[in-house]
Amino acid sequence: xxxxxxxxxxxxxxxxxxxxxGGNNSSANTPTGPTLPSxxxxxxxxxxTHNSAYTHPFSVTQAGxxxxxxxxxxxxxxxxxxxxxLGVSLGTWNGASCAIVIANDNVSPGSSITGTATAAGNLCxxxxxxxxxxxxxxxxELLVDHP
Numbered sequence: 020x021x022x023x024x025x026x027x028x029x030x031x032x033x034x035x036x037x038x039x040x041g042g043n044n045s046s047a048n049t050p051t052g053p054t055l056p057s058x059x060x061x062x063x064x065x066x067x068t069h070n071s072a073y074t075h076p077f078s079v080t081q082a083g084x085x086x087x088x089x090x091x092x093x094x095x096x097x098x099x100x101x102x103x104x105l106g107v108s109l110g111t112w113n114g115a116s117c118a119i120v121i122a123n124d125n126v127s128p129g130s131s132i133t134g135t136a137t138a139a140g141n142l143c144x145x146x147x148x149x150x151x152x153x154x155x156x157x158x159x160e161l162l163v164d165h166p
Contacts, residue, residue: 057166058083063144064160066095067105072147075161076112079136083166085109087144088131090162096155102128103157108145109134117143124149136166 063075079085087109094100108122109132121134136142146159 090160112141112143
C-alpha cells in the first residue's frame with residue numbers, strides 16, 4: 020500500500036508543479052534588450068586633381084558610430100597606381116560648409132576613420148589631396164556606415 024500512496028503523492032505533486040509553471044500569464048513582462056540603431060551604408064565617389072578637395076554631405080537619423088572607409092584611390096591615368104593616400108575628414112554640415120571634427124591626413128585604401136554622431140543631424144566627409152596626388156588626377160570611392 021505504501022508504494023501506491025507514494026506514487027499518488029508524486030503524481031499530485033508533479034501535477035501541482037506543472038499547473039504552477041504552465042499556463043499563459045498575460046500580466047508577465049517579457050524583458051526586451053536595447054534597441055540597436057539600424058546601420059545605413061552610403062557610397063561616395065569622385066575625382067580629385069592636384070591640391071583639390073571635395074565635400075560629401077549626408078544625414079544621420081539617430082546617434083551612433085559613423086565610419087568612413089577609403090575603398091579606392093587610383094591614378095586615373097595609370098590603374099596600377101591604386102594606393103594613393105588621401106586626406107579624409109568627418110565633420111558637421113551646416114548647409115554651406117563642413118566643420119571638421121575628425122581628420123586624418125594619411126588614409127590609404129582599405130583604411131578608415133571613425134567618429135560618433137551624438138544625435139540625428141547633418142554630417143559631412145571631406146576628401147582632399149595631401150601631396151601624393153599624381154599630376155593627372157585620382158579617382159576615389161568612400162563607403163560610409165552610419166545610423
